[in-house]
Amino acid sequence: MLLNVGTFIRSATRFSPFIIPHSSPSSPSSFCFSFSPKQTVSFTLQSSQMASFTTLSQSPPKLLFRQLFEKESSTYTYLLADCSHPDKPALLIDPVDRTVDRDLNLVKELGLKLIYAMNTHVHADHVTGTGLIKGKVPGVKSVISKASGSKADVFVEPGDKISFGDLFLEVRATPGHTMGCVTYVTGDGPDQPQPRMAFTGDALLIRGCGRTDFQIFTLPKETLLYPAHDYKGFSVTTVGEEMLYNPRLTKDEETFKNIMENLNLAYPKMIDVAVPANMVCGLQDLEPKAN
Numbered sequence: 001m002l003l004n005v006g007t008f009i010r011s012a013t014r015f016s017p018f019i020i021p022h023s024s025p026s027s028p029s030s031f032c033f034s035f036s037p038k039q040t041v042s043f044t045l046q047s048s049q050m051a052s053f054t055t056l057s058q059s060p061p062k063l064l065f066r067q068l069f070e071k072e073s074s075t076y077t078y079l080l081a082d083c084s085h086p087d088k089p090a091l092l093i094d095p096v097d098r099t100v101d102r103d104l105n106l107v108k109e110l111g112l113k114l115i116y117a118m119n120t121h122v123h124a125d126h127v128t129g130t131g132l133i134k135g136k137v138p139g140v141k142s143v144i145s146k147a148s149g150s151k152a153d154v155f156v157e158p159g160d161k162i163s164f165g166d167l168f169l170e171v172r173a174t175p176g177h178t179m180g181c182v183t184y185v186t187g188d189g190p191d192q193p194q195p196r197m198a199f200t201g202d203a204l205l206i207r208g209c210g211r212t213d214f215q216i217f218t219l220p221k222e223t224l225l226y227p228a229h230d231y232k233g234f235s236v237t238t239v240g241e242e243m244l245y246n247p248r249l250t251k252d253e254e255t256f257k258n259i260m261e262n263l264n265l266a267y268p269k270m271i272d273v274a275v276p277a278n279m280v281c282g283l284q285d286l287e288p289k290a291n
């Protein structure tokens with residue numbers, strides 16, 4: 001299945017090299033970058049907060065990427081957009097109800113058109129923002145895996161592609177933390193960002209996991225991994241790094257099971273509210289209202 005939104009229009013402006021210098025104290029990854037495969041990028045520091053970038057090749061930079069943080073549940077929300085496309089179609093992965101207004105404000109400031117509000121799985125520790133977003137931005141579609149058993153507008157299955165402009169995400173099944181957990185991986189192709197980026201939800205955390213099967217480790221070692229949570233102050237890792245240093249996934253199966261059975265984590269504070277709400281994608285059927 002290919003989900004596509006936006007017309008495929010190429011214009012001269014879409015090939016203009018650009019980079020958005022940015023620094024935001026509210027974002028743990030305090031830079032915004034756009035890039036495309038095989039481009040060479042040079043940068044000049046203009047001040048302690050700003051850098052200007054110029055591309056030395058003709059390849060069009062495309063992906064706008066932001067990592068956003070919700071501190072009560074230590075959850076990462078990811079904003080991705082094809083900013084070379086005239087519509088600037090965008091999607092949010094794992095939005096949290098508490099930070100929906102912040103995220104939608106950012107989408108507005110950046111001039112993006114939000115088309116998907118997606119979840120990697122049915123979360124147990126917070127209420128997804130997808131239902132609220134649907135109520136505030138008419139036309140946005142909620143997305144979750146079919147295997148999650150949750151309500152949404154679009155159900156994805158392993159191998160599906162989710163297109164936003166000329167970029168796309170692939171869906172990989174990474175069950176374990178929940179049966180319906182999926183990892184969204186940026187596309188594999190000449191016009192897609194390199195290295196690839198994988199949004200792992202709770203299947204793989206940096207130097208940890210909610211439990212993963214080993215789908216993620218079949219990706220190239222330089223693949224950037226962006227989890228749904230971090231409890232230690234990390235923001236990104238790579239497949240190669242986790243293969244070497246993940247204290248759980250470097251162990252044999254028995255040791256792994258033993259570690260996971262003895263985590264002794266507290267009962268998640270929000271679980272009794274979050275799971276029922278997230279099974280309907282967070283107030284799925286709210287009537288649309290003005291922002």
Ligand SMILES: N[C@@H](CCC(=O)N[C@@H](CSS)C(=O)NCC(=O)O)C(=O)O
Nearest residue numbers: 124125202208209210265267268269270
């Ligand atoms: N204290 C938090 C919940 C923390 C927790 O259990 N995190 C989950 C992911 S969210 S369901 C997890 O899998 N953690 C793995 C680990 O190694 O920490 C709360 O009460 O909400």
